Amino acid sequence: MGRSVDSTARRPRISVDVQPEVRRRLRIAAARRDVSIRQYVLEAVEERLHEDLGEEADGMLTLSTESDPVLAALWDNPRDAAYDEL
Numbered sequence: 478m479g480r481s482v483d484s485t486a487r488r489p490r491i492s493v494d495v496q497p498e499v500r501r502r503l504r505i506a507a508a509r510r511d512v513s514i515r516q517y518v519l520e521a522v523e524e525r526l527h528e529d530l531g532e533e534a535d536g537m538l539t540l541s542t543e544s545d546p547v548l549a550a551l552w553d554n555p556r557d558a559a560y561d562e563l
Contacts, residue, residue, distance in 0.1 A: 503518065
C-alpha cells in the first residue's frame with residue numbers, strides 16, 4: 478500500500494492536534510499492526526484519499542466530464558461538439 482519515499486527528500490510536515498483518547502487508540506491500533514503511529518496514520522490517509530479521489534489520489538489525475546462537473550459544462554455543449562467531429 479504505502480509508497481516508498483526517498484528519506485532524503487524534503488517533505489512538507491502536517492501537524493494534527495488530537496484528544497488524548499484518540500492518541501491512545503492510535504497507539505493501540507498501530508501496535509496491533511506492528512507499525513509506528515506515523516506509518517499507521519500515513520497509510521490511513523492514503524487509503525482514504527484513494528477512496529475519495531480514486532486515481533487522482535495516486536497522482537494520476539484523469540480529466541473527464543464524470544470526474545469534474547465544471548469540465549462537463551465546458552466540454553458537453555454544441556460548440557465543443559464540433560471538435561469531436563474532427
